[in-house]
Amino acid sequence: MTVTNPATLPAATILGYPRIGPDRELKRALEAHWKDPARHPASTVVDTLGALRERTTLRLRELGLGAEHAIPSEGFAVDHVLDTALALGAVPARFTADGYSPAAPDTPEGIGLLTALSRGTDRLEPLEMTKWFDTNYHYYVPEIGPDTPLSAHPESLVARYLDTLRRTGVRTRPVLVGPVTLLLLSRPETTDDAPVDPLGRLEDVVGLYVRILSELAAAGVQWVQLDEPALAADGWAVERTEIVAAVESAYRRLTFPADRPAALVTVGYGDAGGDALLALARTDAEALAVDLDRGDVPGAEALRAWGERPVVAGVVGGRTVWRTDLAGATDTLDRLRAAARGPVAVGTATPLLHVPHDVTQETGLDPDVRSWVAFADQKVTEVVELARGVEHGWEAITQTLETDARIRAARAAHPATHRPEVRERTAAVRGEDRVRASAVERRAAQHERLRLPLLPTTTIGSFPQTTEIRATRAAHRAGRLDDAAYTEAIRREIARTVRAQEELGLDVLVHGEPERNDMVQYFAEALDGFATTRHGWVQSYGSRCTRPSILFGDVSRPAPITVDWTGYAASLTDRPVKGMLTGPVTILAWSFVRDDAPAAEVADQVALALRDEITDLEAAGTAVVQVDEPALRELLPLREADRPAYLEWSVGSFRLATGAAATDTQIHTHLCYSEFETVLDAIEGLDADVTTLEASRSGSGIVDGLAAADFPRDVGPGVWDIHSPRVPTFEEVAGRVRHAAHAIGADRVWVNPDCGLKTRAWPETRAALDRLVAAAVTVRGELARADRDGQGNDAARAVPPGTAPAGAAATR
Ligand code: GLN
Numbered sequence: 001m002t003v004t005n006p007a008t009l010p011a012a013t014i015l016g017y018p019r020i021g022p023d024r025e026l027k028r029a030l031e032a033h034w035k036d037p038a039r040h041p042a043s044t045v046v047d048t049l050g051a052l053r054e055r056t057t058l059r060l061r062e063l064g065l066g067a068e069h070a071i072p073s074e075g076f077a078v079d080h081v082l083d084t085a086l087a088l089g090a091v092p093a094r095f096t097a098d099g100y101s102p103a104a105p106d107t108p109e110g111i112g113l114l115t116a117l118s119r120g121t122d123r124l125e126p127l128e129m130t131k132w133f134d135t136n137y138h139y140y141v142p143e144i145g146p147d148t149p150l151s152a153h154p155e156s157l158v159a160r161y162l163d164t165l166r167r168t169g170v171r172t173r174p175v176l177v178g179p180v181t182l183l184l185l186s187r188p189e190t191t192d193d194a195p196v197d198p199l200g201r202l203e204d205v206v207g208l209y210v211r212i213l214s215e216l217a218a219a220g221v222q223w224v225q226l227d228e229p230a231l232a233a234d235g236w237a238v239e240r241t242e243i244v245a246a247v248e249s250a251y252r253r254l255t256f257p258a259d260r261p262a263a264l265v266t267v268g269y270g271d272a273g274g275d276a277l278l279a280l281a282r283t284d285a286e287a288l289a290v291d292l293d294r295g296d297v298p299g300a301e302a303l304r305a306w307g308e309r310p311v312v313a314g315v316v317g318g319r320t321v322w323r324t325d326l327a328g329a330t331d332t333l334d335r336l337r338a339a340a341r342g343p344v345a346v347g348t349a350t351p352l353l354h355v356p357h358d359v360t361q362e363t364g365l366d367p368d369v370r371s372w373v374a375f376a377d378q379k380v381t382e383v384v385e386l387a388r389g390v391e392h393g394w395e396a397i398t399q400t401l402e403t404d405a406r407i408r409a410a411r412a413a414h415p416a417t418h419r420p421e422v423r424e425r426t427a428a429v430r431g432e433d434r435v436r437a438s439a440v441e442r443r444a445a446q447h448e449r450l451r452l453p454l455l456p457t458t459t460i461g462s463f464p465q466t467t468e469i470r471a472t473r474a475a476h477r478a479g480r481l482d483d484a485a486y487t488e489a490i491r492r493e494i495a496r497t498v499r500a501q502e503e504l505g506l507d508v509l510v511h512g513e514p515e516r517n518d519m520v521q522y523f524a525e526a527l528d529g530f531a532t533t534r535h536g537w538v539q540s541y542g543s544r545c546t547r548p549s550i551l552f553g554d555v556s557r558p559a560p561i562t563v564d565w566t567g568y569a570a571s572l573t574d575r576p577v578k579g580m581l582t583g584p585v586t587i588l589a590w591s592f593v594r595d596d597a598p599a600a601e602v603a604d605q606v607a608l609a610l611r612d613e614i615t616d617l618e619a620a621g622t623a624v625v626q627v628d629e630p631a632l633r634e635l636l637p638l639r640e641a642d643r644p645a646y647l648e649w650s651v652g653s654f655r656l657a658t659g660a661a662a663t664d665t666q667i668h669t670h671l672c673y674s675e676f677e678t679v680l681d682a683i684e685g686l687d688a689d690v691t692t693l694e695a696s697r698s699g700s701g702i703v704d705g706l707a708a709a710d711f712p713r714d715v716g717p718g719v720w721d722i723h724s725p726r727v728p729t730f731e732e733v734a735g736r737v738r739h740a741a742h743a744i745g746a747d748r749v750w751v752n753p754d755c756g757l758k759t760r761a762w763p764e765t766r767a768a769l770d771r772l773v774a775a776a777v778t779v780r781g782e783l784a785r786a787d788r789d790g791q792g793n794d795a796a797r798a799v800p801p802g803t804a805p806a807g808a809a810a811t812r
């Protein structure tokens with residue numbers, strides 16, 4: 001083994017910490033810069049990153065991570081995957097052609113590059129964004145193809161380390177996404193060519209890591225952290241054996257040179273697998289971190305092979321807000337210590353970016369619930385306490401263990417966690433409660449009732465959340481605005497949104513969701529069994545944060561939730577107004593869900609509440625209801641073997657929620673991701689009448705996939721990427737509509753944006769929707785002409801006999 005420096009790994013560490021800042025200072029700095037770069041130049045973002053890194057380091061030291069190298073050196077402006085991609089100089093050709101060149105991320109040029117890559121520019125589409133493993137964090141997909149020029153840019157990694165050392169005196173541990181995971185998460189720049197081997201650039205990339213590590217060593221860095229979570233997941237385009245072989249060759253080469261920091265290789269987000277551990281054992285990596293929250297204690301063979309090198313035991317989960325079962329953790333640690341030959345350190349199972357900062361700030365939270373919860377700072381304390389136990393014996397932490405046991409017992413006995421009337425109702429659910437009339441009958445009945453044109457246009461639900469709306473909600477919440485004035489203000493906004501949609505010529509309208517702070521929190525606040533937080537923000541992507549609710553008890557609906565607002569919108573127009581609900585899977589996925597009841601039971605409790613809501617909407621005259629399930633894919637287990645059980649309860653709960661809808665009520669669902677292939681059967685299983693999907697960032701892939709799969713229901717593949725402020729051109733939108741109509745069949749296609757518009761501003765919303773409607777009208781016209789002229793099979797497929805295709809004017 002090439003022991004290059006004698007630094008030992010500390011007894012307690014974490015794999016990462018929330019990055020937006022306790023006061024969301026990074027979010028503010030980024031958004032101020034994006035909004036007004038003249039007043040807030042890129043240097044203000046760089047300054048904020050430095051100050052935040054200092055604040056984080058001091059806080060973590062105060063919480064007990066005092067030892068050298070215990071604290072990761074993070075502070076990524078936009079995304080850690082993008083950060084590593086920039087360290088490798090991976091800038092797609094369309095950006096270099098437009099004048100961008102590789103730059104280290106924490107420089108004004110680097111911030112400019114990150115901004116362009118993540119948000120796009122007037123001329124350039126941004127990088128695709130997708131879920132980070134089975135979490136609600138989204139990373140930007142690096143584009144690395146066979147010809148992408150790559151170059152090492154370690155400057156920011158070095159500068160962060162030195163700057164934090166200077167500010168705090170603490171030697172931190174730089175973090176990079178490991179080479180194998182980085183390449184597996186990347187995609188080629190263009191997809192037109194023959195399929196490329198995702199690991200094809202491994203040699204080049206590892207060469208750059210070697211250079212980066214050598215620069216870090218030269219700056220005095222003694223430990224570096226390389227994250228390889230891809231090892232815990234299935235479903236890559238490359239065989240597992242090839243991935244494991246790639247890990248071995250990459251890390252052999254990476255750890256061979258003498259001039260490098262010691263390498264801590266981490267496998268978070270699930271079980272690393274014995275094959276991967278054996279491969280890593282054959283390299284000179286100095287330490288290994290495993291996820292023992294979701295994964296198992298490594299087997300004897302792997303531990304034997306690993307020898308006397310340290311293992312960081314990730315016994316404190318980084319994914320949920322519940323206190324760690326400390327007694328369980330001591331058992332796990334004992335088992336690992338009995339089998340391991342080297343030292344065992346205590347760590348988190350994943351970085352802590354998925355949980356908020358500090359629960360002691362939540363003074364408004366019910367004290368019982370608060371006592372059950374651990375945010376990032378509390379988890380750090382758990383790590384530190386367990387490490388103390390490892391070092392001095394469990395007797396040294398007796399009091400901590402006793403307190404934990406007492407709190408767990410109190411939680412189990414709390415009446416809110418077990419309500420007989422709720423349990424009885426879910427127990428009484430029968431199979432037929434999850435089944436609607438046949439799709440054929442529904443289609444005919446809905447056609448009769450709605451009389452929509454071909455290629456109907458709609459939106460996904462929310463409209464721009466202006467400063468004024470936010471201020472209105474805040475004032476109401478704070479008691480400065482009474483209920484009547486609040487209702488009046490929200491109604492004004494609904495009226496404005498309905499008017500705008502009529503002016504734009506959309507076919508199926510929405511009320512715009514101005515009353516909703518967040519699509520899950522809004523329902524969580526209205527349902528029993530949930531608690532909401534004030535400061536519990538977690539990063540979703542870039543500067544965007546969400547504040548997940550805490551689902552702690554049995555769920556029920558004390559009163560109708562959306563009926564008044566939807567009804568008001570419907571009273572203002574003759575066009576159908578779509579009722580808007582968040583589905584059970586998404587409510588679970590975007591909340592911190594209880595760990596003391598099976599997900600299937602909890603999901604059915606939520607589903608029954610939504611079922612009652614749909615019944616109430618129908619009674620008020622609503623003909624179209626959308627039940628959003630953007631998170632269906634995200635909860636999909638990483639391991640193939642765990643998937644069927646998940647799909648059964650998730651799809652089942654959606655069907656329970658929608659199963660009482662009348663035959664002529666059109667149920668829409670909406671999904672926000674582009675890798676839908678893996679869950680296509682599940683999407684079919686939802687049995688929604690219309691499914692809208694995010695599609696515009698991924699080229700024609702989704703549409704072709706849907707066509708190839710012969711997806712049997714109506715679909716609306718998004719034609720406007722709403723994650724960036726860029727307004728697509730008419731030709732882009734029309735091209736997408738045309739392609740979808742021809743590939744899927746015009747009688748099955750809806751025209752809509754990728755997702756809700758709450759993060760957009762009105763001017764771009766109007767401009768883009770105007771083009772969207774114009775594109776639908778134009779393509780309808782083309783199809784009608786083709787049909788009249790009797791041209792070609794395409795048109796025949798696109799316009800089935802009996803459908804009257806026409807431009808918008810002709811249909812009304
Ligand atoms: N109806 C929601 C909205 O438009 C859906 C958002 C989402 O899919 N994330 O905001």
Ligand code: ZN
Pocket residue numbers: 460630670671672694754755756
């Ligand atoms: Zn969406």
